[in-house]
Amino acid sequence: MKHSIQKEITVVLALELIAVIAACALVTYRNFYSSALKTSRDDSRNAAKAAGTIISEYGLDTVTDPENKELYGKIRRRLRAICKAFELDYLYIYTIEGNDECHYIMAVASKDENDRIAAERLGLGTVRDCHPLHAQEQAAIKGEISDELLILRNEFGGDMTWIVPFFDNNGKARALIGADDALYLYNAGITRHFFVALIPISLLIFIAHMVLFFIIHRRIVTPVKTIANRMRTFDPSHEEEPLQVNSQDEMRSIAEAFEKMSRDIHLYIENIASITSEREQSRAQLDVARKIQYGMVPASFSENRNGVDVSALMQPAKEVGGDFYDAFTLENGNYCAMIGDVSGKGVGGALFMALTKSILRDRMKQIMDPAAVLNKVNDDLCTQNPEGMFATVFVLVIDPKTGVVTYANAGHNAPLLISGGEVSFLNPEPGIALGLFEDAGIRNGELVLKKGEGFLLYTDGVTEAVNTEKAFYGAERLLSLLKNNTPKESSAAVNSVKNSVEEFFTGCDQFDDITVLSLFYRSGETVCELKPALEDFRIVKQTVTEKCPGSSGAKKALLACEEAFVNIVSYSGASYIKFSCSAGGGILTVTLKDNGMRFDPFAAENTAEKDFESFDKGGMGISLIKQIADKAEWRSEEGNNVLTLTFKI
C-alpha cells in the first residue's frame, strides 16, 4: 500500500491540532497582552499621581530644599511605600532643564538593594542626559499624558515606564513623575495568564481530535481493513463466514455488498461446476453413442468369401457423425454393399443413421433389389421423420457367379469404378436423398464386372476434407490418386484413400467421418484377410469344406492348409494373413499371403528328414504339406510370403 488513510488522517489531524493551538495561542496572547498593558499603565499612572499628591502636600520647592533633609527622607519613605504598594520597580520625580537634561529630585525602588542604588545615583540634584526625549516626556512637559509605550533598559534593569506630569498648586506642569513597572514581572504575568488560559483550550482541542481520530479509525479504517482482508483471502470454493463489521453506516453497506458479491460468485462457481460435470457426463454418453454407432458397421469382412473382396473403413470425426456402410450376403447368394451419409451430426444424426441403416438392411434382405429397397425405405423414412432429416445412400448388389452388378443411388456421391484397367466415376442416376419426398422414383442401373474389377464407394468426408489452406480434397484428387496407382484389391484401395486423405488434412481437425468401402469381383475365388490367430483357421476350414463338397481329399487339403497356417501364426510374426481359395475343374487352389518374416518352407534346410523321437518337438508340418499337396510353391512378393498349394479333388 503506497498510502495509508490512517497515516494521512493522523498527519492531517496533527497539523490541524498544531494550527488550531497556535491560532488560539496567538489570539490569547494578544488579548492578555493588551489587558496586561492597560493594567500596567493604569496602575503605574495611579502610583505616579499618588506620588504627585504627596509631593503637592509639601510643595515641590520644600522637597527640593537641600536643607530640609529630614522632610526629604520622610517623603522618600512615603513614596517608597506607594512604590511597593503598586508593585513598581522604581518611582521617581525629575525635571527637564534645557532640552534634554534630566534633573532628578527623588527616586525610590521597591527592593532594598535597588532603593539604595536609586538613593545614591538618582538623588536630589543628579543630572543625566536624557536625549532624546521620549514622547511621554514631551507630552508631560506640556502637562499632557501620552500612551506611547516606553521601555527602558539600563543599569536599573528593564522596565516599562509610564510618565505623568506633576502640577503645582497653580496647575502648572513643574516636573515629571516616572513609574517603572518591572518588565519581567509584567512578562511573567502575561505568560502565566497565557498558559492558564491556553492549556485547557489546547487540551480540549487535543481531546476533540483524539475522539475524531478514534471515530475515523473505528468506523472507517478498521472496517476497510477487514473488508480488504476478506477480499484478499477470498476463496470462491468455500462458503464464507459473515463479515464482522460493527457498524450500521456506509461501511456496513459496503460489507453487505461484498458479501452479496461473494455469495453470487460462490453460487456461479457451483453452477459452473455442475454445468461442467453435466457436460462431462453428456460427453461420456456421446462417446458411448459413437461406440455403439461404429459397432453397427461391420468391422471386418473376413467371412465374405463369396466371390467378392470387400474392405471398408470408417474414420470417425470427433463428433458423432452420420456415415455408415454395410455389406452382407443375400439369401439368393448375391452380395450387397452400401454406403450412406445422413444429414446432421450429433445424437440426432446418429439416431437417424441407426434407423436408416437398420431399415435398409432389413429391406435389402427381404426385397434384394436396390432401387425397390431405396424407394421403400424412402417411404418408410418419410412417414417417420418429424425432424426432416435425410440420408444419401448408394446400394449395389453383385451376382458373384456372373459379375452382374445392380445399383441404385439416392443422392449419394458417384462411386469410382475400377474397370478395364481404368478408373472413372460411375455415372448413376443421381436419385434423391431418402426421407425428403415420397415417390423418390429411384431406378436401378446395371453393369458387369470382370474378375479383378471393382468399386470404391466413399462419403463426402473424403472429398470435403479440408487442409490447412482451406482447400477441399475434392473428387478429382481422389480420381487421380486411384488412376496413378490403380488398386487390385479392396484393402489396397481403402488404405490408399485413407492415407492420402489423412496426409492431406494433416494439421487440421477432421470435420467429418471419413468412410470408404471398396469391393472387387473375384469370381469363384474367395479372398479374405485373416488375423494371425488359430481361431481364424475356422474360416479356412469352412471355405475349403464348402468349395469341395463331398470330396474325400478335402480333409487332407485342409490338413496341409492347417500346417501352413499354424506355421505362419506360430513363427512368422505377421500382422495379417490374406487367404484366397478357388476351386474348379477338380483343382483346389489355396494361397496364403503373410507379411511376416521371410521364410521358404521348402528350402532344403527346412525339409531335412527328422528322427521320429524328436517329432514331439514339431517338424512334421512341412513334410505333411509336401506329401499332401499336389503342388506346393513359395515365393516372396513385395515383402510378403506367398504360399500356393494346389490339390486335386
Add this chain to the structure above:
Amino acid sequence: MAVQKITNGTEVTLKVDGWLDTQASPELEKAVSELESNVESLVLDLEKLEYISSAGLRQIVAAHKKMNGKLTLRHVQPDIMSVLSMAGFDKRLHIEA
C-alpha cells in the same frame, strides 16, 4: 474334440473323437499328462477320430515317450492311417486296425 478315459487295471484307454487339430491337441496332452503313475499301458482308440494334424501327431509321439513305448493305437480309420503313414508312424507305433 472329446477325450473319454476308460481304466482297466493298469491299462487305460483314451477314446479320442472328432477333430484333433492344433486347437484341440492340448486337450489330449492334458489327458495324457494326468494319467496315474501306476498306468502301465495306454491305448488310444481312434475309431471316431475324423481328422488329425501334426499337433495331434506330436501328442501321440509325446504319449509314446511317456509310456516308454507301451502305446497302442486302435481302430485307426483309413483317412487317419494315411496321415500316420505319411509321418512314418506306421513303422514305429503299435497300430491295430
